Amino acid sequence: MTISLKNILSIFCFMACTLFYGQEMTQRLTNNDNYRLVADWPRLSSDSTMGQPSGLGVDSQQNLIIFHRAGATSGSDPSILISRNTILKLDTKTGRVLNAWGSNLFCWPHGLNVDRDDNIWVTDVGLHQVFKFAPNGTLLMKLGIAGEPGSDSSHFNQPTDVAVAMDGSFYVADGYGNSRIVKFSASGKFLFQWGRKGNGRGQFQIPHSVDIDGDGNVIVADRENARVQKFDTKGNFLEEWRNPSGGAVYAIKVVFANHSLFAVDYLIKNDTLISGSDIIQFRPGFHVQKQFGRIGSYDGPVCRYHDIELDNDQNIYVADLLHNRVQKFQHITLDPD
Ligand code: ZN
Numbered sequence: 001m002t003i004s005l006k007n008i009l010s011i012f013c014f015m016a017c018t019l020f021y022g023q024e025m026t027q028r029l030t031n032n033d034n035y036r037l038v039a040d041w042p043r044l045s046s047d048s049t050m051g052q053p054s055g056l057g058v059d060s061q062q063n064l065i066i067f068h069r070a071g072a073t074s075g076s077d078p079s080i081l082i083s084r085n086t087i088l089k090l091d092t093k094t095g096r097v098l099n100a101w102g103s104n105l106f107c108w109p110h111g112l113n114v115d116r117d118d119n120i121w122v123t124d125v126g127l128h129q130v131f132k133f134a135p136n137g138t139l140l141m142k143l144g145i146a147g148e149p150g151s152d153s154s155h156f157n158q159p160t161d162v163a164v165a166m167d168g169s170f171y172v173a174d175g176y177g178n179s180r181i182v183k184f185s186a187s188g189k190f191l192f193q194w195g196r197k198g199n200g201r202g203q204f205q206i207p208h209s210v211d212i213d214g215d216g217n218v219i220v221a222d223r224e225n226a227r228v229q230k231f232d233t234k235g236n237f238l239e240e241w242r243n244p245s246g247g248a249v250y251a252i253k254v255v256f257a258n259h260s261l262f263a264v265d266y267l268i269k270n271d272t273l274i275s276g277s278d279i280i281q282f283r284p285g286f287h288v289q290k291q292f293g294r295i296g297s298y299d300g301p302v303c304r305y306h307d308i309e310l311d312n313d314q315n316i317y318v319a320d321l322l323h324n325r326v327q328k329f330q331h332i333t334l335d336p337d
Contacts, residue, residue, distance in 0.1 A: 034331075034332050034333070034334050035279075035292065035316060035329035035330065035331055035332070036329065036330045036332055037327060037328070037329055037330075038095075038327075038328040038329070038330050040095075041095040041327075041328045042090050042095035042096070042097070042326060042328075043094065043095045043096050044097060045097065048085070048088060048097045048100050049071075050066070050068045050070075050088070050324050050325060050326070051068045051069035051070040051071045051072060051084075051086075051324055052068060052069040052306075052321050052324055053066050053067070053068040053069075053306070053307070053319035053320070053321070053324070053325070053326050054067055054068060054069060054109050054110050054111070054112075054306050054307065054319060054321070055067035055109065055110060055111045055112025055113075055122060055123075055161075055306075055307050055319070056112060056307045056308065056309040056317055056318075056319050056326065057112045057113055057114030057120065057309060058092070058114060058309050058310070058311050058317075059089075059114050059118045059135065060116075060118055061118075062092055062311045062312055062313075063089050063090060063091060063092060063098060064089070064090040064092050064309065064311075064317055064326070065087065065088070065089055065090075065112060065114055065120055066087065066088040066089075066090065066112075066319070066326055067086060067087055067102075067109045067110070067111070067112035067122050068086055068087075068088065068109060068319075068324075069082065069086065069108065069109050070082050070084035070085065070086045070109075071084060072107075072108065074108075075107045075108020075124075075125060075126030076108075076126065077107070077126075078107050078126050078127050078128075078146060078147030079147065080107060081104045081105060081106060081107055082103065082104070082105075082106055082107070082109075083103055083104055084103055085100040085101055085102050085103050086102035086103065086105070086106050086109050087100065087101050087102035087112075087120070087122075087137070088100050090326075092311055092315065092317075092328070095328070101137045102137070105131075106122070106124045106126075106127065107124055107126030107127045108124060108125050108126030108127075109122065109124060110122075110123045110124060110125045110158075110159070110160055110161070111123040111159075111160050111161030111162060111173070111209065111307070112307070113161065113162045113163060113164060115164040116164070116166075117135075118135040119132055119133060119134060119135065119140065119164075120132070120133045120134075120135065120137075121133075121162040121164065121170070122162075123156075123159040123160055123161060123162060123172070123173075123175070124159075125158040125159065125160065125175060125176060126158075127144070127146045127147060128144050128145065128146070128147065128148060128149045128150075128155065128156045128157060128158060128159065128177075129142060129143065129144035129145070129146055129156065129159070130142070130143040130144055130156065130159055130162055130172055131143075141188050143156070143172075143184070143188055144156040144159065149177050151177075151178050151180075153182075153190035154190070156172065156174045156175060156177075156178065156182075157174060157175060157176070157177025157178045158174075158175040158176035158177040158178075159172050159173065159174040159175040160173045160174070160175040160176065160206070160207065160208050160209065160210075161173040161207075161208065161209045161210045161251075162210070163210040163211050163212045163218070164212075165212055165216060165233075166212075166216065167186065168185075168186030169183060169184060169185050169186055169191070170183070170184050170186070171183050171184075171210050171212070171218055172184065172210075173207040173208065173209065173210040173220065174207070175206070175207065176206055179195055179196050179197040179198070179203065179204040179205070179206070179207065180193045180194060180195040180196065180204070180207070181193065181194055181195050181207060181210065181218065181220060181231070181235065183235070192234075192235065193235075194231070194235035195207065195235075199225050201229070201237040201240070202229070202231070202235070202237045203225075204220070204222050204225065204229075205222060205223065205224035205225045206222070206223040206224045207220050207221070207222055207223070208221045208222075208223035208249070208250055208251065209221035209223075209249075209250065209251040209252050209307070210252075211252050211253055211254045212254065213230075213254045213261070214254070214256050214259070216232075216233050217230050217231060217232055217233070217238060218230070218231045218232070218233070218235070219252050219254060219261065220252075221249040221250060221251055221252045221263065222240075222249065223248045223249055223250055224248055226242065226243040226245075226246050226247060226248055226249060226265070227240050227241060227242045227243060227249060228240060228241045228249055228252055228261075228263060228286065239285075239286065240286075241282070241286035243265055245265065245267050245278070246267065247265035247266055247267030247275075247277075247278065248265060248266050248267070249263055249264075249265050250263075250264050250265060250266055250277075250305060250306055250307070251263065251264050251305070251306065251307045251308050252308075253308050253309060253310060255310050255314070257312070257314075258314070259283065259284055260281055260282065260283065260289070261281070261282040261286075262279065262280065262281050262282070262308050262310060262316070263279075263280045263282070263308070264277050264278065264279055264280070264293075264305035264306075264307070264308045264318060265277060265278050265280065265305075266304050266305065267294060274302055274304075275294055275302065276293065276294040276302035276303050276304065277293050277294060277303045277304055277305035277318075277320075278291050278292065278293040278294045279291070279292055279293050279305070279308065279316060279318065279329070293305070301322075301323065302322065303318070303320045303322055303323065303327075304320060304321040304322040305318040305319060305320055305321075306319045306320070306321045307319040313331060314331035315328060315329065315330050315331050316328070316329040316331070317329075
């Protein structure tokens, strides 16, 4: 194996750059894809300051939709709604806010998904509800009973995420309180569910993020079991990936264009030492293609990535709960050595 001067410089630059909070960071990866942290992105005005960002989506115009907690510190009282805007639309190129809405609607924002028609789906783990909004913010559908947790066909218990299939049917990950995936018709009719608490196949310890691959299979980030599980459209188990680091898997994102799956994890060693998050890219079959973020002894800022999104240019966006920010990693293709 030969190590080129460019490789050595890339590695040195990465190690040096991670010493400085907020500085541009570049990590040399194992193939010709590379990602560079974009500095000073996004550019938020004082009235759109972000609270904990919990959910991300990208619309057909390649704008980033962010669901955030807007300064709220607890979602334990469902009667207290966040008075500030909780949903931001950002121009991914400039990082500037294009639109903000979502005041007095939510208690404890969690998952967000943008469907093929740019409708925005969100879950609120404080209200135990799932919402579907038109792109302009008009409410189209609401499932679950506000402030009333439950496990039947009309209740949720802290639902975490939504994924919408090509035919408009959708899956809800439910959630912190229940340990199930629930499928609904496009009109919101309960169809069926699967899963229960545990660590066997088809069991969950916080199903925290859900997405659908090109075959219609359902991918679930089984957070506290530190794994990803894949199911068919009926909920039959197909395969799984267990995180060798033991880090909890917070979110997954299917990228159709290059048959990739992305995940973010969060590792606390020995239940005490916060090691931070990694971004992981898989090829089909859960083969890890690349992994970056948390490195070795990690001198850079420790992040807690709660969600991940990608745009059509393969740029990565991650929602960092620890620093109330969204980071953009710009995709760059290097010349082959
Ligand atoms: Zn969460």
